Amino acid sequence: MDDATLLSLLMTHTMPERDIAQAAATLLAVFGTVAAVVAADPHELARAATLDATTITDLKMLRRLSIRLARSEACRRPVLSSWSALVAYVRSALAHEPREQFRALYLDKKNILLRDEFRAEGTVDHAPVYPREVVRRALELSASALILVHNHPSGDPAPSRADIEMTRRIVDAAGVFGLQVHDHLVIGRQGTASFKQLGLI
Numbered sequence: 001m002d003d004a005t006l007l008s009l010l011m012t013h014t015m016p017e018r019d020i021a022q023a024a025a026t027l028l029a030v031f032g033t034v035a036a037v038v039a040a041d042p043h044e045l046a047r048a049a050t051l052d053a054t055t056i057t058d059l060k061m062l063r064r065l066s067i068r069l070a071r072s073e074a075c076r077r078p079v080l081s082s083w084s085a086l087v088a089y090v091r092s093a094l095a096h097e098p099r100e101q102f103r104a105l106y107l108d109k110k111n112i113l114l115r116d117e118f119r120a121e122g123t124v125d126h127a128p129v130y131p132r133e134v135v136r137r138a139l140e141l142s143a144s145a146l147i148l149v150h151n152h153p154s155g156d157p158a159p160s161r162a163d164i165e166m167t168r169r170i171v172d173a174a175g176v177f178g179l180q181v182h183d184h185l186v187i188g189r190q191g192t193a194s195f196k197q198l199g200l201i
Helices: 003-010 017-031 034-039 042-049 053-075 083-094 131-140 161-176
Strands: 101-107 113-121 145-151 180-188 191-194
Touching: 003 017, 003 034, 003 053, 017 034, 017 042, 034 053, 042 053, 053 083, 083 101, 083 145, 083 180, 083 191, 101 131, 113 131, 131 145, 131 161, 145 161, 161 180
Parallel strands: 145 180
Antiparallel strands: 101 113, 101 145, 180 191
């Protein structure tokens, strides 16, 4: 099933049949993919294809559902042995966000996800992160390890110099308390960069 057909089916119950195909085509022309459509700001959706509130709500609910499904899959097993499920989850949550967001995934001693917490949001190319706050929260949760995650709204997941420096500060602060930072994932529409795979952590 192609994206246009899928999107049309999603809007079948909330739009007049005569308008559905054109609305789906317009949304895909503007946003590119179904994933980008359901992640788009509600006001942008309304402007792009004059969608009503019910249709927009349905599209946004679909995104929430997809993130929850991905999260439940990632939480079923230790994250280090189900890495692809974890990456699928964080990509579903962050790949299409218009602003840079930083999240910390806190893990227990068996590397089971305790908490996924939003730590900062910024502009299109920067989110302010305070290492001591990230580490303090790990101690509050009795976490044993962390995985850092943030997105690049530009689409390019290549770590910046600021990303590398910030990660080093968090790793150093965590190490004081015996906390391990397993990885830092940078999410972009074009892919995912792993600090561990790049030899940066």
